[in-house]
Structures are given as structure tokens and as C-alpha cells.
Amino acid sequence: MSLLPILILIGITLAIGVLARGRWRLWSLLITSLIAIYWLQPGLPVRHMDFWLPTTSIALVVIVWVVTALKENLAIRTNLITGLVIALVISVLGLTRYLGEFCCLTPTRPPDILQILIVVAAIFLLSILILRFSNTRNIWLYAIFFLILSILIILKLEPLTKLASAGLRLISGQSVQLATGVDIRWIGFSYLAFRLLHTLIDRLGGRLPSLTLQEFMIYAIFYPSLSAGPIDRIQRFIKDLHQVYQPTLQSILLGSKRILIGIFSKFVLADGLALIALNPANAEQVHSTGWLWLMLYAFAFRIFFDFSGYTDIAIGMGNLVGIHLPENFEKPYRKQNLTLFWNSWHMTLAAWFRSYFFNPLTRKLRSSPRNIPMPLIIFIGQLTTFTLIGLWHGITWNFAIWGVWHGIGLFIHNRWSEFSRSRSFNIDNKPRLKQWFGYSSAFLTFNYVSLGWVWFALSTPAQSWNVFQKLFGLTG
């Protein structure tokens, strides 16, 4: 996302925070989020796809709300009004097609308004059908769960993305031969999917609170966290939404400060470091080990400032409208071990996987009649969890290896902790030694994480292995 849309959204957010009160705050957030999901969507080579993808996001949110909503919520008039507002916003955006040159809210000219109205009506009808005629909505829960997961896999696996692009091109009458694996860039879908999966799982577990469509939609596509998270929990988000928000000088200043830090991190530090950070092209060109290490460190800081910068902007914007989004980073490169690192790096994603994958898996393994030893349970849990976290970034060998790298690292740290605890290495009464040990641990952890970025930054295992060899002076 470039600086201009961010600045415009900050202005709108400030206006909402200062001017919109009570229910108007919710309506403002809903309408702005709906418009933003279209506005921030990048233009795509497949005809009208940059309009249909945000529309599909909205449709998925509506359907997930329908299948997860509690019965007592369904008859509320507000939901119908929300549905109509959503339909109206989509239709008005569709009508910008007729503004020609003035069209600016969608990346390209929207499709024919009749098509849009048919799709909107279809979403509405499908929702009604699910509501009226299905009394076993658990089936729908599972069906939607697997649908979202399938879309995620298609988007993350390049050959499938290419295939999907070819199919979409065929439908829109475009050349199938021109389909590529990067044709379908869907704004914020990775994050949206995890928010929706979280609500589906919590609904199955009976932990989902009572929500209106308006609240649910704002949560799912809340524009500050749309493109880069953090992945908030609906239970926490909704509390902020329900709270009467009274902007104060302090809250505005705090929010603004956070935004400024975010803009500086992203657009000055991260974008500056990007010029010298390790990438597939310069990895082949660098001729000395020392420079390669520096480029690797540049990548480590670049990815941190890039991601944490976006998070700061999102959190700051949230603060301006009374939504306190969760922290995603907490000085990760200063942590003394890998476990602490993962408690402070992309915290909301790690917490999501912990809650919905690692904990259930290890519980299941512990209760297995086979009596699996605890270290093996931890090994399996950490390895699979982090492999999945790796694959969430993209289904490639390198992301998978990056996940394995961290899974193994965490397991080694876990075993080392157990070992050192049982040997009672007590250095608490030796402050100098303790301090030195702390610095050394942080240095070691940072370098382990940085070496892991080699897999993340490059495209193929062969190239990554070559860089590893260069880093340790094993090749020229």
C-alpha cells in the first residue's frame, strides 16, 4: 500500500473519531471499510476481477455471519438495514462505472451494474435460504470452513492460482495462455480468512458472542487492519466497538504518534533497507561473505520495520476511532530465546495457530492411548505448527523449510530449557555473568532468526543453500 491512500484513510479515520458518535460511528466504520476494501484492492489483469474479489470477501463475511449468528440475533431489523446498506454501497461503487474518467474508488472500471445487482441479489437470496431452510447449520459451518481454506490454498499455491486465473480468464473471454500465478492478488484475504475461520471455530466451540451483521462486518473487514493485520479476536474487538468512544486529546495524540512511527518505519526505514536487503537477484551477485551478512541483517530489519510499521499505522488508526487493536510486535530481536521471539513476532498469527492448531493437536496427542512421550508430542506440535505458519505465507518449499527451521529451533530450545532447569544452572547471583549470558542469548537468537530469513527471502532451496554456504565461507 502506498503512502497516499494511507494518508487519506488517516484523515477519514480522524474525522470519524472526532465527529461520528454512537451508532453513526458504527455506520461510518462499516461504510468506510466497505469502500476501502474496493479502493485498496490492486488492479488485476483478469477483467473485473478487482471488483469481484472484494465483493466475494463481503459475500463470505455475510455468509459466515449467517451461519454463525445466534438465533436470537437473526430477526433484528438492524441486520436487514445493514444488509441493505452493504448492497447499496456495492451498487453505488458499481455505478461509478458511468462516471468514466472520474471513477476513482475501484482500481479499474466496475462491471455492468446489472451483473452487480444480480450478484448482490444472489448473496441476499443465499443468506435467506440458509436462514430459513437450514436447521442443521453445522453442515454449513463445515462447508464454509473448507471453502475458505480451499480459497486460501488456491491463492497460496502458484500452480493452482494460475489454474484459477486461467478459469477466470476463460469465463471473461480473455486469453487463457496469458494466465500467471500472480494474476489473483486478493486484498487482505489471508487475514480475512483467519478472522472468519476463527469465528467459525469459536461458533462450533460455543465461544462466539452474539453479534449483529454490522458488528461482524466491521470486525472482518476493519480497514486499518485489512491488508496487514493484526488478526484480532472478535470477542475483544466487539468490546471496543460497544464501548462509547469519546476522543480525547491524549487518545488522538497517542494514535497520531503511533501512526507517525508506523509511517517512518515503513516508508523510511523499511523502504530504505529494501535497497540493500537480501533478495534472489543480489544473492547471486554479492562477492564477499561480509557483505552478504550485512545484506541478510538488512533483510531482517527490513521485514521487521515493514511489517511492524504497517501494524503501528493500523493500531494508531484504530486508536483514533476507539478500537484498540492487539500488538503484533514487541521488540522481537531483543529476545533471548526463540520461544520469546515467537511470543513477540507476529504475535496475533502465532496466537491464532497456538489456539486453533497447536493446543488442540497436543491435547489430542496427550490423550492418545498410545502413550506418546512428551518430547515427541512437543516436537510434532511445534514442527507442524510452524510448517503451517510457513505455508500461510505461500505454499513453497522455501516457506515450508522456514517453518521447519523455526519448529526445530523451538524444539531445541524447549529441550535445552528442560535440560538446564534439571541441572539448575543458577546464575541469578552472578549479575555480570547473567548479563553476558543475556546478551549472548539475544545475539544467538537474532542470528538464528536471521539465518532463517535466508529461506524466507529467496525463492528456491538450492539458492538458499548456496547462500548458506557463502555466509559461512564454504564457497566463493
Add this chain to the structure above:
Amino acid sequence: MDQGKTTGRYSLVRIAVKGVILFLAISILFAFFDPLPGLGKISTYNVLFPGRVRLPYGENPDQAYNFSLYNLEAMFASHALSGTEKSPDEFRVLLVGDSSAWGYLLEPQNTLAGYLNSANLQMKDGRTVQAYNLGYPTMSLAKDLMLLSQAIRYQPDLIIWLATLESFPIVKQLDSPIVQNNPSVVRELIKQFSLNLDPDDSRFVGKDFLNSTLPGQRRALADYFRLQLYGMMWAATGIDQYYPSTFDPPQRDLEADESFHELLPPQLNPGDLSFDILAAGKSLAGDVPIIFVNEPIYISDGENSDIRYNFFYPRWAYDQYRQLFSEFCQQNELHCLDEWNLVSADEFTNSAIHMTPVGTRQLAEKLEDTLRSLDTP
């Protein structure tokens, strides 16, 4: 409660007003003092990173770790020339010219300067030749003169100025973006040497007040920092231009067109060419000798090659230019080399003046011979 709210709003307005005033003050000070040239002198090159062996230029920064900017001070500060103390046994040669001298599609060691340095030449007085590449892609003698005016402070012992007819037409002199974006330097040269150029030419990029403020100069400021950062990639890779795996060779079959920059045969008027800039270069150099070189060109043998030598030049215009060049050198007692046909057609890369390493090597050997024969004071 209401009073608190009012105080809060008042404070917010006060902070906003203070912020705006501070921003305006910094912007106005920036416009008033124009810190960019001064800032340009501060460089990571020659301190943290090795100096570049040619001036920053490029259109693919991501792949070349190099790009075009207009801050002359920053450009020179990034060059190895500004980081090299001249030793008594150094015979310092500066090469000025277009993309051919800069070395388009050539790795640094395969440029003219690269070959001259690898030859480890010794002058008659025992000093060793150290050549510096100050070529810059874009064809304009005014651009060459401007760069020379900046380079002269580096105590050259000899200047080699490589040019071709395409750099001579008066209409082309102010076409180069680096010339347009350094109007004060060029205007000063126009005034100093009474050049046949309009100091009020509309192609000069004017800096009104808004353009001079911090927001107006944000691109130039970002470019300065970008150049410093790319120093690390230059140090790490030694790459300073993008080398495409394939490129189109010079056009062999030519149009049956006799025009040259709207000039038509039979007569090439010396007044249409900027020989006065060469004379200005001679004056600027003072006691420092200059060798003017008419660069090798691609000579086509394809369709209509009886009318044109290549894409750039109709035969009538180029032949007359060579005659005028020779007369100018004789009249002004200049040391000139006309190497127009030195390099065979096979040794050009993607244009009628860009040579392969072999072609460049041939020209370098010619220059080496000339240097060996020079009497040094």
C-alpha cells in the same frame, strides 16, 4: 466535563497550529538555504564504501544499484576521483564524454578508463597514468562542459574529451536532463564563455519557491539518501549498471533519409554546431592539455548505407562534420584524434556508438599510444 473538553480541543488546535508553523518554518529555511549541494558533499562513498568508478546513472535501480540524479556534488562525491589523494607519481587523466565513454553495457574494467588503468602506462617523466571515467550517458557538449567544470578541481594532468557529431547540434545542448536540472551551473558557463545558448531557455527546470521547499525537494532529498544506500550494493557486488541478456544490434538497414536534425544537404553550417563549447572546454582547462577525440562510429553496409553511415548520421553531414572538426582543431591548435572508422561494425553493441569490450580495447590502445608519445611538463 465540558470545560475539560473545550481545553482538550483547544490544546489539540494549539498542537496542530504549532506543528504547521514548525513545518512551514523548516520548509522556508530549506528553500532559503538550499542545503542539497552542501549535503551532496557528505558521502558514504570513499568512507564506508569504495567510490564508484563512473558517475551515477541508470534507469533500472533495482538491478543496477545505480540511478540518475541531478545533485552534481553528490555525484562527484560518490566517485572514486573525489576520494583519491593525488600522489606525486600519478598522472591524472580525466575522460569526459557520452555513454560510449561511460561504458554503456560494459563492465567497469572494460571501459576506456578501465583499459587505460589496466595498461599501467608510464609517462615519459615516470608518472603512472591513472584514468578516471567521467563520461555520462546523454549526448550534449554542454553536459560534458558542465561536468568538466565540476571535475577541474581534481587537479587533472590531462583531459580526454570524447565526442561524436550527435553531441554537437546547438538544438541538442540543453536536451540532457542533467543539464536542465542544473540551470545555475550551465547559465554561469554560458555567461563565462559567451556560449551560443539561451540562458533563459524554457527547457531549464526552474525552481520556484514551492519547488525549493522541503516538500518540493523531497525527490531530490530521497535520491541523495538512495545514492548513499546503494553504496553498499556497489561495494558488495561491483555492479553499477543493468546488463540485459539480449539487446538489439545497431540498425543495419537504414532509411533513405538525408536529414540530420532538420538540417538538409548540401551544406552543414558550422553555426549549427557547438564548436564554441569545445573552445570553452579548452579555456576552462587552462594549462591542462586536452585531447579531443572523434569517437568511432558504426558504419553500416546494409540497405541505404550509401546515403547514411548509420541510424544517427547521413554521410554528407558526417563527412562535413569531420572536415569542420579537423579545421577547428587546426585553427585552435588543439590536439585532436579522429578515430571515426577505427572499430569494425561487428564490435558495436546496441547503438552506433556503443562498443564491445574488443572495440573499446582498440580505442584504448590508440589512446595509450597517444599518451606514450606525449611530452609532459
